[in-house]
Amino acid sequence: xxxxxxxxxxxxxxxxxxxxxxxxxxxxxxxxxxxxxxxxxxxxxxxxxxxxxxxxxxxxxxxxxxxxxxxxxxxxxxxxxxxxxxxxxxxxxxxxxxxxxxxxxx
Amino acid sequence: xxxxxxxxxxxxxxxxxxxxxxxxxxxxxxxxxxxxxxxxxxxxxxxxxxxxxxxxxxxxxxxxxxxxxxxxxxxxxxxxxxxxxxxxxxxxxxxxxxxxxxxxxx
DNA sequence: CCAATACTTAAGCAGGTGCTTAACCATTCG
DNA sequence: CGAATGGTTAAGCACCTGCTTAAGTATTGG
Numbered sequence: 001x002x003x004x005x006x007x008x009x010x011x012x013x014x015x016x017x018x019x020x021x022x023x024x025x026x027x028x029x030x031x032x033x034x035x036x037x038x039x040x041x042x043x044x045x046x047x048x049x050x051x052x053x054x055x056x057x058x059x060x061x062x063x064x065x066x067x068x069x070x071x072x073x074x075x076x077x078x079x080x081x082x083x084x085x086x087x088x089x090x091x092x093x094x095x096x097x098x099x100x101x102x103x104x105x106x
Numbered sequence: 107x108x109x110x111x112x113x114x115x116x117x118x119x120x121x122x123x124x125x126x127x128x129x130x131x132x133x134x135x136x137x138x139x140x141x142x143x144x145x146x147x148x149x150x151x152x153x154x155x156x157x158x159x160x161x162x163x164x165x166x167x168x169x170x171x172x173x174x175x176x177x178x179x180x181x182x183x184x185x186x187x188x189x190x191x192x193x194x195x196x197x198x199x200x201x202x203x204x205x206x207x208x209x210x211x212x
Numbered sequence: 213c214c215a216a217t218a219c220t221t222a223a224g225c226a227g228g229t230g231c232t233t234a235a236c237c238a239t240t241c242g
Numbered sequence: 243c244g245a246a247t248g249g250t251t252a253a254g255c256a257c258c259t260g261c262t263t264a265a266g267t268a269t270t271g272g
Binding site: 002003005007008011014015018019020025031066069070072073074076078079080082083084086091 | 108109111112113118120121123124125126170172176177178179181182183184185186188189190192
C-alpha cells in the first residue's frame, strides 16, 4: 500500500487519476516509459487496492479508489495523533510543578 | 518519504516511536533482526525526515518528526479531495436530467 | 477483410533493498 | 585498567524492482 505510493511514476499516475478516470494510453502519455512498464505499475496500484480498472472493448479505463487512499491517510493520522497527544500530556506534566520554567506555549 | 514507510519493519519503528522516544536498542528489541539492520532502517527514516535522533553518551535516542508525517498525509488528502470533489461535480451533472436513476447517495 | 489501435504477455537484465556476519569505536561500571 | 554495553562501519549476498524489447491478442475503422 505505501509500497505502491513509494514509486514516483506511480504517484504521477495516482495524481493523474485524481483528476478523473483515464485509459492506459492516457496514463502512459506523460511518462517517459514503454506501455508494458505502465501496465506493471498499474498492476501494483491495483493489487494495493488504490486503483480499479475495467476493460470495455479494447480500452481499459482506470479510476482511483478513495477508500484505499483513506486507509493510508488514517494510518499516518493515527501515529501523528498518538505522538501529539503524548506531547500534550508531557506539556501538562511540565505545567503542574514549578521548577524554573515559565514559558508555557512558546 | 513514502518509500520509507513502504517497509513493514520501518512502519513498526514509526509505530513504536509514536508512543514516545526510544533508543536504538529499544527500537530493535521487538524486531527479529540484527542491530546493524535496524541502524540501516533508522538511516532511511532519518533521510526521509520522518525521524530524528541525537546521541548522548553512548546511547542514541530517536523521536518522530510529526511535520514530516503531516506532509505525507497531506499529499494523500489532496488527491482524495480532488477525486471526491470531481465525484460531487459529476453528481450535480447527473442530477439535472432524469435518465432512470433514483438513488442519489447510496 | 486488412491494417491500425490498444493493450497484454513473456523473458531478461541492471541496479536497488534488506539482511547477514565480522570487526571496530566509544562510554560506562566494577 | 579492563570488561560489558550500545552503537557504528564495511563487505557481501539473495532477492526484489523497474525497466526494456519482442512477440502476441483483441477490437475497431476503412
